[in-house]
Structure formats: C-alpha cells, structure tokens
Amino acid sequence: MKAAIEARIWRGGAEGRFETFSVPRRDSQTVLDVVTFVQRRLDPTLSYRYACRVGMCGSCAMTVNGRPRWTCRTHVSRLGEGPLTIEPLANLPRIKDLAVDMVPFFDKWAKAGGRFVPSADAGADFAAVEPASPARREADAGIECIGCAVCYAACDLVSWNPDYLGPAALNRAWTLVSDVRDGGQAERLAAVAGDAGCHACHSQQSCREHCPKSLNPTASIAGLKRAALRAALKGGA
Amino acid sequence: MNRPPPAFRHRNHPAWWAFAVHRISGLVLALFLPLHFWALGQAIAGEAALDGFLRWTANPLAKLAETGLVILLAAHLAGGLRILAIEFLPWSPRQKAAVAASAGFAVAAGLLFLFNVGAA
Amino acid sequence: MNLRGRAEAIAWGAQRASAAVLAACVLVHLATILYAVRGGLTAAEILGRTRGSAGLALFYGLFVLAAAIHAPLGLRTIARETFGWRGGALDLASAAFALFLAWFGWRALGGLFG
Numbered sequence: 001m002k003a004a005i006e007a008r009i010w011r012g013g014a015e016g017r018f019e020t021f022s023v024p025r026r027d028s029q030t031v032l033d034v035v036t037f038v039q040r041r042l043d044p045t046l047s048y049r050y051a052c053r054v055g056m057c058g059s060c061a062m063t064v065n066g067r068p069r070w071t072c073r074t075h076v077s078r079l080g081e082g083p084l085t086i087e088p089l090a091n092l093p094r095i096k097d098l099a100v101d102m103v104p105f106f107d108k109w110a111k112a113g114g115r116f117v118p119s120a121d122a123g124a125d126f127a128a129v130e131p132a133s134p135a136r137r138e139a140d141a142g143i144e145c146i147g148c149a150v151c152y153a154a155c156d157l158v159s160w161n162p163d164y165l166g167p168a169a170l171n172r173a174w175t176l177v178s179d180v181r182d183g184g185q186a187e188r189l190a191a192v193a194g195d196a197g198c199h200a201c202h203s204q205q206s207c208r209e210h211c212p213k214s215l216n217p218t219a220s221i222a223g224l225k226r227a228a229l230r231a232a233l234k235g236g237a
Numbered sequence: 238m239n240r241p242p243p244a245f246r247h248r249n250h251p252a253w254w255a256f257a258v259h260r261i262s263g264l265v266l267a268l269f270l271p272l273h274f275w276a277l278g279q280a281i282a283g284e285a286a287l288d289g290f291l292r293w294t295a296n297p298l299a300k301l302a303e304t305g306l307v308i309l310l311a312a313h314l315a316g317g318l319r320i321l322a323i324e325f326l327p328w329s330p331r332q333k334a335a336v337a338a339s340a341g342f343a344v345a346a347g348l349l350f351l352f353n354v355g356a357a
Numbered sequence: 358m359n360l361r362g363r364a365e366a367i368a369w370g371a372q373r374a375s376a377a378v379l380a381a382c383v384l385v386h387l388a389t390i391l392y393a394v395r396g397g398l399t400a401a402e403i404l405g406r407t408r409g410s411a412g413l414a415l416f417y418g419l420f421v422l423a424a425a426i427h428a429p430l431g432l433r434t435i436a437r438e439t440f441g442w443r444g445g446a447l448d449l450a451s452a453a454f455a456l457f458l459a460w461f462g463w464r465a466l467g468g469l470f471g
Contacts, residue, residue, distance in 0.1 A: 066246025090247075154247045160438040190358040194365035195437065202259075203323045205252035205332065219328040225369065226325065232358055232366035264435060267428040274421075274461040280404065281468030287400035295397070307390065314383045317376050324373065346387060354394045 001025060005076060006083040007034050009046065013094045018085070019043075025076070032060050032071035035086060035098065048098035055212065058148030062098050063087040068153040070212045089153040091166075105149045105166070112169040113191040116176060117184025127181045138178035142171045142220045144213050151207035151217055163196040167207035167217035170198055174220035177227055189224075189231040198224035251336040258340075259316040262309040269306060304351050311346035315339035368430055375427040382420040407469045414470040421462030429455040 005025050008018040021038045032050055039046040050060035055073045062071050065085050076084065092100035129136050151167035152158055158166050165173075173192050176182050192198050198221045207217040248254075279286045293299065319335045329335065358366070393402075407413060433451040436442040 068247060156248070156253075157438075186358070190362055193358060193362040197362075199365055199369035202256050203252065203320055204248075204256045206247055206250070209250045209252070210247060216328065218323065222324045222328075228358075228362075229366050229370045232363040233370070235358075235363075260435065263428075263431045267432050270424060270428055270458060271461060274458070274465045277465035278461070278468055280400070280465070284400040284404060287403070291398050291400060307387070310383060311387060314380060314387070318380055321373065321376060321380070346391070349391050350394065353391050 001077075002081055005029075005034060007038065008083050008085045009035070009038065009098070010087040010094075011046075011097055013096055016094075016097075020083070029076045030072055031062070031064050031069070031074045031076060031079075031084065031086065034076060034084065035062075035071060046098070047096045056146070058146040058212075061089055061148045061150050061153070061212075063090055063153065068150040068210055070148060070150070073212060089149055091153050091155065091158045092149065100149075102149060104162075105152055105168070106147070108165045108169040109147075109172055111191060112165045112173040112197070113176065113184060113188030114169060114172040115184075116179065117182055117187075119181060119183030129180060133180075135178045135180055138220075138223060139175045142175045142178075142215055142217070145171055145215055146213070148212065150210050150212060151215075154206040154210040156204055156206065157200050157202065161196060161200065164200055165192065165197050167201075167221065170201075170224055171215065171217040171220040174223050177224065186231065189228045192224050193228040193232060198228055201225070251333050255316055255319065255336045255339065258312055259320070262313040262316070265309055266306070266313055300354055303354070304347055307350040308343050308347035312339065312343035315342040371426055372430045375423045375430075378419065378423040379427055382416070382423060385416070386420070404469065408471075410470065414466060417466055417470075418463065421466065422459060425455050425459035425462060428458060 003025055005023045007021045007023050009021060010016055011019045021042050023034050023037050023042075026033070032053065035046070035048050036050075039048065048060075048062070050072065051057040053060075053072050055070055058070070060071045061068060063069075063086070064071060064074055065079060068089055071086075086098065088094050088098045088100045092102065092105060095101050131140075145168055147168060149168065151171075155164075155167055157164045170192060173188055176188060177185060182188075194200075201218070201221045203218050203222070205218045208215070208219075211217070276290055279290045294303065316339050319339055322329065322335070323332075429451040432454065433447060436447055
C-alpha cells in the first residue's frame with residue numbers, strides 16, 4: 001500500500017475542475033475521513049456535507065470513483081490503490097465543491113404524494129394492522145429509506161427526464177399505497193402515474209444495486225405501476 | 238473551467254446491461270419490421286417475385302445479418318419476459334440468474350439458426 | 358387521475374399486454390424459423406404452407422397487430438429519453454407509425470395467405 005492517497009476532488013459548481021490532494025493513508029479510513037482531512041488540514045475552503053459519520057443520517061453521499069456512495073461507510077482500503085475521485089452526487093444541482101442542492105429531490109417526495117393522508121374516519125378507533133399482512137410487508141420492505149439520494153443519483157431515468165420523480169420518492173409513495181390507514185390513494189396514484197412517474201421506470205435496478213440500505217425501489221415502483229394502471233382503467237378522480 | 242465528466246461506473250451491473258441489450262435489440266427490430274413486411278409483401282406480386290428475394294438472401298452476408306436478427310429477437314423475447322416477471326410477479330432474488338438465462342437463450346437461438354441455415 | 362396520466366398509464370399497459378401476446382407469438386415464430394430454414398427457403402414451400410390456412414392467417418394477423426402496438430410505443434420512449442422529443446407531435450408520429458405497420462403487415466399477409 002502506498003503511504004499517501006491521491007484524492008481528486010471536484011471544486012466549483014456546475015462548472016469547475018478537479019483538484020488533487022495528497023492525504024496520508026490510515027487504518028480503517030473512510031472516504032469521508034479523506035475529505036475531512038483535506039478540509040481541516042489542506043484547504044479550509046472545501047465545502048461538503050455530513051452529520052452523523054456512522055450511516056444513520058444519509059447526508060454524506062457523494063460520487064466516489066464514478067459510483068454514488070455514503071462516504072462515511074466506504075473504506076478507502078476497499079477501493080484499491082489508484083487515485084480516489086470524489087465528486088458531488090449526480091442528477092442534482094451542484095452548489096459548491098461536494099455539496100449539492102437537495103431541494104429538487106425532496107420536492108419530488110411531496111409531488112409523489114409522499115405525505116400520509118388520514119382517512120375520513122381517523123380517530124374513530126385504532127387501525128389494526130396485522131404485521132404479517134401482505135400490504136404491511138410491502139410497506140415494511142421500503143420504509144427504512146433515510147433519503148440520502150444515492151438511488152436518485154444512480155438513476156438514468158432522472159438524468160434523461162428532469163421531471164422524473166425518481167426511485168426514492170416513488171418508493172415512499174409505494175409504502176403509503178401499502179398503508180391501509182391512508183385516505184389519499186386516488187390522488188397519490190394520479191401523482192405517480194405516467195411518463196414522469198412510475199411508468200417511465202425500465203427496471204435497470206441501479207437504485208437497488210447502489211442503495212446503501214439494500215432497499216429495492218425497483219420492486220416498489222413495479223407495485224405502483226400495477227396499482228396506477230388499475231386506477232387508470234377504473235377511471236374516477 | 239470544465240464541465241463534470243459523465244459517470245458510467247454506476248451502470249456496470251447485469252440488470253443495466255440487460256436494459257442496454259433490450260433497448261438496442263428493440264430499436265433494431267422496430268426498424269427492421271417495415272423491411273420484413275416489405276419482403277413478405279413480394280408474395281403479392283407472385284411466387285416468382287418472392288423467390289427472387291429469397292435467392293438474394295442466400296448470400297453469406299444476408300445469412301449473417303439474419304443470424305444477428307434471430308439473436309436480437311431471442312434476446313428481446315427473453316429480456317421482455319424477464320421484465321414482465323419483475324413487473325407482474327412477486328420479486329425474485331435471482332435477478333442475475335434471469336439476466337444470464339436470457340443471454341444464454343439468445344446465444345442458443347443464434348447458434349441453432351446458424352446450424353440449421355448452414356445445413357442447407 | 359387526469360387525462361394525460363391516465364393515457365400514459367394505459368399506454369404502459371398496452372405495451373406490456375402486447376408484449377405478453379408477442380412473447381407467445383415470437384416463441385412460435387422462432388421455432389418456425391429454425392425449422393423452416395433447414396434445407397433453404399423457397400416461395401413454393403412458404404406459400405404451400407400459408408395459402409388457405411385460416412388458423413395461421415389468424416395467428417399472424419394477431420402477431421402483426423401486437424407488433425404494431427408494441428414497436429411504436431417503444432420507439433416513442435426512445436425518442437423521449439434519448440432525443441428529448443416529447444409532446445403531441447411525437448404521439449401523432451407514433452400513432453401514424455402504428456397504423457402504417459398494421460396496414461403494411463396485413464397487406465403482406467394478404468399476399469401470403471390470399
């Protein structure tokens with residue numbers, strides 16, 4: 001192992017260039033450690049985003065050697081000896097250096113009907129949701145998403161159509177479609193149908209491939225495709 | 238000042254390559270369809286016209302192109318069944334196996350075609 | 358659901374439904390190709406098999422219809438995703454291509470089965 005890591009880090013916004021830094025190699029060193037070393041010791045003007053450092057918050061996602069990853073959970077030793085290329089997440093506006101604007105990403109959660117809508121008789125009694133019921137299992141499968149946007153950055157459909165809602169927002173919608181207590185299903189299915197929604201997905205599965213939590217947005221979106229087609233054929237709303 | 242380089246590494250997994258094959262085969266097959274219908278339409282002008290066309294397809298280059306089309310058709314069929322399974326059946330954890338089986342089916346169809354057409 | 362969302366959802370359904378029909382048709386077609394090319398193809402051989410066969414005519418008639426639905430929808434998606442062409446003109450062009458394929462395909466079948 002070489003004693004130093006050659007880190008090529010993106011500087012600038014939509015336009016910019018790579019700047020190369022030499023960072024000492026350490027044991028159990030993560031990519032986030034490398035970025036932090038650069039900012040603390042070599043260039044305090046480097047901008048990046050992180051919070052928890054332990055894979056809970058989902059704010060340190062960046063493009064590492066061409067793949068979207070959580071930098072806090074990516075060990076440098078697993079990436080080989082070559083230069084380390086660190087860029088901001090793809091498919092989102094670059095603000096400065098490694099920080100992207102997450103607003104379009106979260107706007108799409110709202111657009112996809114990502115909010116729970118109480119049904120009309122909410123409060124009448126507690127809803128009994130059997131943990132083993134098929135709908136609850138569907139919701140369970142997708143509910144651990146922490147919104148890091150790794151899937152969004154990995155999705156070709158997002159780069160081909162900026163209006164496409166993306167894997168995370170659609171996955172969120174599917175957990176609510178699978179929630180028997182929710183009263184906003186017709187509006188939600190209308191929001192996710194069509195060529196900027198679930199029906200644009202080609203099951204390339206880059207979302208599933210790169211999700212740090214091993215979630216499966218592809219399967220969630222498949223569920224939405226069927227549900228939205230059923231709703232379209234029935235008409236109404 | 239430079240624009241950021243496009244990222245490709247995130248696509249390097251079996252399901253994405255299966256998508257690429259499905260897209261290219263679909264595009265070629267869709268463009269080939271009118272040609273295919275035109276060739277079959279030679280029969281309207283009678284047996285002799287159709288035979289004239291069929292004799293032309295006996296040259297090695299045409300046979301090679303036909304083999305390519307058979308492989309693309311088989312690949313699009315197998316890939317399409319894989320997609321229908323993803324969209325309409327419960328999720329299977331054996332996605333890589335499905336991609337491999339589709340590829341195997343396409344290659345087998347191509348080899349069988351070559352063998353049969355070569356036996357002429 | 359608004360008209361556009363509904364149309365797109367139904368277009369997706371039509372693409373998948375036609376795909377299911379095509380899957381069966383292509384399987385038969387591939388098997389036929391592999392069998393028929395043995396010993397070379399002649400017009401007499403083809404026409405001897407097709408002329409007057411109502412069952413085959415029905416099968417290939419359905420095949421052409423499914424292909425005429427499936428292919429233009431696929432090309433429309435490619436036009437959108439690769440060339441950024443969206444909107445009414447694209448939908449019209451796709452519909453025109455679908456009608457052309459159906460007409461051209463059935464016309465050829467007329468020659469083979471008539």
